Amino acid sequence: MAQREGPERAGQGREHLTTTGEEGRFCVARCACGWRGPARRARSQARADADRHAEGG
Numbered sequence: 001m002a003q004r005e006g007p008e009r010a011g012q013g014r015e016h017l018t019t020t021g022e023e024g025r026f027c028v029a030r031c032a033c034g035w036r037g038p039a040r041r042a043r044s045q046a047r048a049d050a051d052r053h054a055e056g057g
Contacts, residue, residue, distance in 0.1 A: 018050035029053070 017032040020043060029037035029050035037049035 016054040018054055020046045020050060 026039035027046040
């Protein structure tokens with residue numbers, strides 16, 4: 001079963017609410033807007049993907 005972390009980086013004025021979740025051996029970042037990041041082996045990389053997305057990058 002997938003584990004969920006977050007919500008992360010839901011600072012003031014942001015419309016993107018990101019979370020990370022486990023999918024087997026991988027971690028994936030997702031956003032309330034429907035965006036999904038690539039599967040990563042490192043949680044830190046998935047969180048970095050979510051941060052870039054939330055910042056508009």
